[in-house]
Amino acid sequence: MEGGVDYLIDERKKAQFDVEAMKVAWAGSRQAFELSDRIAKLVANDPIFEKFSRPMLGRKELFKNSLRKVAHAWKLIIDLRLSEEEAKLLRHYIDEPAYTDLQWEMFIPAIEGQGTEEQKRKWLPLARKMQVIGSYAQTELGHGSNVQGLETTATFDPQTDEFVIHSPTLTSSKWWPGGTAKVSTHAIVYARLILDGQFHGVHGFIVQLRNLENHTPLPGITVGDIGMKFGNGAYNTMDNGVIRFNHVHIPRNQMLMRVSQVTREGKFVQSDVPRQLLYGTMVYVRQKIVADASKALSRAVCIATRYSAVRRQFGSRNGGPEIQVIDYKTQQSRLFPLLASAYAFRFVGEWLKWLYTDVKQRLEANDFSTLPEAHACTAGLKSLTTSATADGIEECRKLCGGHGYLVSSGIPELFATYVPACTFEGDNVVMMLQVARFLVKTVSELGYKQPVGTTAYMRRVTALMQSNCAVRTAEEWLNPGVVVEAFEARSTRMAVACGQRLAKFENPEEGFAELSADLVEASLAHCQVIVVSKFVEKLQQEIPGKGVKRLLEVLFYVYALFLLHKHQGDFLATGYLTPKQASLANDQLRILYSKVRPNAIALVDSFNHTDHLLSSILGRYDGNVYPKLYEAAFNDPFNDSDIADGIHQYVQPMLRQELHSAKL
Numbered sequence: 147m148e149g150g151v152d153y154l155i156d157e158r159k160k161a162q163f164d165v166e167a168m169k170v171a172w173a174g175s176r177q178a179f180e181l182s183d184r185i186a187k188l189v190a191n192d193p194i195f196e197k198f199s200r201p202m203l204g205r206k207e208l209f210k211n212s213l214r215k216v217a218h219a220w221k222l223i224i225d226l227r228l229s230e231e232e233a234k235l236l237r238h239y240i241d242e243p244a245y246t247d248l249q250w251e252m253f254i255p256a257i258e259g260q261g262t263e264e265q266k267r268k269w270l271p272l273a274r275k276m277q278v279i280g281s282y283a284q285t286e287l288g289h290g291s292n293v294q295g296l297e298t299t300a301t302f303d304p305q306t307d308e309f310v311i312h313s314p315t316l317t318s319s320k321w322w323p324g325g326t327a328k329v330s331t332h333a334i335v336y337a338r339l340i341l342d343g344q345f346h347g348v349h350g351f352i353v354q355l356r357n358l359e360n361h362t363p364l365p366g367i368t369v370g371d372i373g374m375k376f377g378n379g380a381y382n383t384m385d386n387g388v389i390r391f392n393h394v395h396i397p398r399n400q401m402l403m404r405v406s407q408v409t410r411e412g413k414f415v416q417s418d419v420p421r422q423l424l425y426g427t428m429v430y431v432r433q434k435i436v437a438d439a440s441k442a443l444s445r446a447v448c449i450a451t452r453y454s455a456v457r458r459q460f461g462s463r464n465g466g467p468e469i470q471v472i473d474y475k476t477q478q479s480r481l482f483p484l485l486a487s488a489y490a491f492r493f494v495g496e497w498l499k500w501l502y503t504d505v506k507q508r509l510e511a512n513d514f515s516t517l518p519e520a521h522a523c524t525a526g527l528k529s530l531t532t533s534a535t536a537d538g539i540e541e542c543r544k545l546c547g548g549h550g551y552l553v554s555s556g557i558p559e560l561f562a563t564y565v566p567a568c569t570f571e572g573d574n575v576v577m578m579l580q581v582a583r584f585l586v587k588t589v590s591e592l593g594y595k596q597p598v599g600t601t602a603y604m605r606r607v608t609a610l611m612q613s614n615c616a617v618r619t620a621e622e623w624l625n626p627g628v629v630v631e632a633f634e635a636r637s638t639r640m641a642v643a644c645g646q647r648l649a650k651f652e653n654p655e656e657g658f659a660e661l662s663a664d665l666v667e668a669s670l671a672h673c674q675v676i677v678v679s680k681f682v683e684k685l686q687q688e689i690p691g692k693g694v695k696r697l698l699e700v701l702f703y704v705y706a707l708f709l710l711h712k713h714q715g716d717f718l719a720t721g722y723l724t725p726k727q728a729s730l731a732n733d734q735l736r737i738l739y740s741k742v743r744p745n746a747i748a749l750v751d752s753f754n755h756t757d758h759l760l761s762s763i764l765g766r767y768d769g770n771v772y773p774k775l776y777e778a779a780f781n782d783p784f785n786d787s788d789i790a791d792g793i794h795q796y797v798q799p800m801l802r803q804e805l806h807s808a809k810l
């Protein structure tokens with residue numbers, strides 16, 4: 147058997163559910179499915195969007211090619227009159243980090259969220275037509291996580307009615323802003339506002355960086371690229387920049403003034419809007435990152451699952467075929483929880499999008515009551531989903547054995563592009579510590595204030611602290627109420643225990659720092675409650691299609707019981723479960739894996755990923771892995787000639803024992 151074509155045809159026949167209906171469930175609605183299917187095919191069939199050769203290109207060529215793709219995409223958007231939603235899908239399927247990510251996901255949202263009506267009227271039409279290109283310049287060489295610690299200054303000059311933007315030290319150089327090194331004409335620069343020698347907090351300012359006619363940096367601005375990043379191709383299509391400001395003057399009306407204003411006289415006016423709204427763009431992007439985690443994880447899982455069905459090792463009898471590696475229980479116990487996680491993250495991402503839309507509408511009406519909850523949810527779920535996705539992609543590489551390490555597997559570039567998501571938009575530990583602040587506050591108020599939203603389960607604090615799990619058989623774990631209650635009890639007990647230990651410290655901040663590792667674990671437990679509960683809520687909805695709901699239920703139990711198994715130390719230490727009950731959960735997990743097994747290929751087909759998006763020989767839809775790997779090896783430019791450069795100069799003299807007289 148040369149290729150794996152026959153294996154995947156057989157695998158697809160085993161499916162016990164309607165794959166087309168599952169595609170709709172994954173996409174969210176029939177309309178969403180049809181839209182994304184159309185755009186995915188548009189990209190896959192356009193040779194300009196080819197990306198298989200990306201890891202072989204040098205930086206300059208890679209970057210130029212990326213600019214070409216963006217220009218071509220923009221032309222398509224105009225020619226085909228694509229909506230904003232379609233344009234965002236186009237960018238997703240082109241699958242190449244570029245300056246437009248910053249333009250559409252940070253620059254424009256920052257103006258929308260933090261600008262006044264007048265500022266929005268001026269800047270948004272220009273940005274939406276790409277007549278100005280903007281980036282988000284917050285992080286500095288010496289300061290990233292601690293936004294209040296930024297050093298760049300914006301000093302008001304009442305003489306000229308301008309702000310003077312300045313980088314007083316080397317460490318205040320802006321460092322990382324994407325799109326900035328070579329492309330953006332403007333940036334939202336976060337800087338310390340100084341009025342009459344007084345510091346008034348960090349604010350955002352629209353600063354022009356380049357001349358719109360000839361693209362040269364404006365006087366007082368030093369700008370460049372920060373250098374090559376992890377992996378070939380990957381995030382190197384993005385021009386992450388360094389900027390140094392030397393007393394750059396901008397008009398007063400270019401400070402984003404929804405949250406606070408500076409008058410013509412240089413007076414600071416604090417409105418009723420909470421200062422945290424200055425961080426609103428990050429909340430928006432964190433929510434987007436959660437919604438996108440399932441896309442990245444599902445790609446890796448699709449590759450690893452298809453390849454695991456094609457790949458055979460051991461067990462051949464009488465010259466018959468070896469065993470498909472997907473049939474090994476160990477392979478299943480590593481792969482199927484990731485498959486289930488992709489679905490879990492998809493549904494929690496959908497919910498978070500809804501939550502964000504709701505908060506945004508409230509903020510527009512000056513209702514800020516749900517902001518702390520939205521911040522905690524976006525920060526915590528960003529941390530949970532990106533960490534699990536980054537680890538999951540690496541696990542998928544290992545699940546593909548040696549071939550997973552080949553660039554042509556598609557996994558190395560996916561990993562290299564994805565991992566910074568654990569760091570950007572808030573380091574994942576720093577984000578979990580934000581959740582911890584929210585949880586500690588919630589727990590400390592339990593006696594007199596009813597927790598709401600995602601912490602509402604803590605209203606039952608007494609029951610969750612005192613009652614124990616009633617499961618007696620593996621079968622009894624197949625009950626969503628039982629599973630959710632176990633997660634809620636473990637989370638409540640961990641949060642309350644942290645609260646009790648914190649109360650022993652005289653200085654709460656000192657206590658928080660001392661217990662921060664435990665607080666991060668309690669925050670993770672709370673975020674897992676959210677993911678598990680939102681999966682259950684999804685299952686309570688009507689989900690059409692033969693067998694679709696049943697398979698999603700199986701995936702729910704795989705996700706939840708796998709987490710329970712992985713974190714059984716917490717469940718046991720908090721006393722909610724007995725070792726016997728934890729062991730029964732693990733027994734049930736093995737049974738669930740055998741229910742996933744015949745459906746595995748159909749479940750990854752349901753992601754509807756094109757071969758273009760996967761860009762992976764191992765994950766090809768047709769499973770024709772070996773002939774294509776062989777073909778790709780000989781198509782590699784390194785194999786253009788049998789004698790590589792340097793062989794005659796450095797190897798032959800060694801073979802001939804003539805190295806001493808060779809010119810090196």
Ligand SMILES: CCCCC/C=C\C/C=C\C/C=C\C/C=C\C/C=C\CC/C=C/C(=O)SCCNC(=O)CCNC(=O)[C@H](O)C(C)(C)COP(=O)(O)OP(=O)(O)OC[C@H]1O[C@@H](n2cnc3c(N)ncnc32)[C@H](O)[C@@H]1OP(=O)(O)O
Nearest residue numbers: 247251291292293422425434435438521563564570571572
């Ligand atoms: C080939 C494969 C392709 C796969 C794709 C690969 C990857 C892409 C993956 C996903 C992409 C998807 C979409 C993204 C789209 C576009 C974006 C493109 C690229 C992104 C590039 C990255 C950009 C950046 O990184 S921008 C910089 C981000 N920086 C940070 O996040 C800094 C983090 N730090 C902070 O947020 C704050 O400093 C802090 C840690 C929160 C602390 O702030 P501080 O003011 O000191 O506050 P505290 O004193 O701690 O708290 C005061 C009070 O305020 C509350 N608070 C804090 N923050 C918020 C908030 N945002 N909203 C509301 N409230 C907030 C806090 O809880 C506290 O409340 P309390 O007083 O009640 O306790």
Ligand SMILES: Cc1cc2nc3c(=O)[nH]c(=O)nc-3n(C[C@H](O)[C@H](O)[C@H](O)COP(=O)(O)OP(=O)(O)OC[C@H]3O[C@@H](n4cnc5c(N)ncnc54)[C@H](O)[C@@H]3O)c2cc1C
Nearest residue numbers: 282283284285289290291322323324566569570571572575
């Ligand atoms: C690919 C990429 C693109 C980016 N794009 C942009 C952009 O467009 N615009 C922009 O402004 N920025 C951008 N950034 C910067 C990014 O937002 C920061 O790197 C990120 O916020 C983390 O900050 P840091 O680098 O200062 O990490 P640090 O805070 O220095 O983290 C270092 C370590 O310290 C730990 N740590 C820090 N603080 C605490 C604490 N309080 N308690 C416990 N542990 C702590 C962290 O967990 C981490 O382990 C980008 C970064 C990357 C990697």
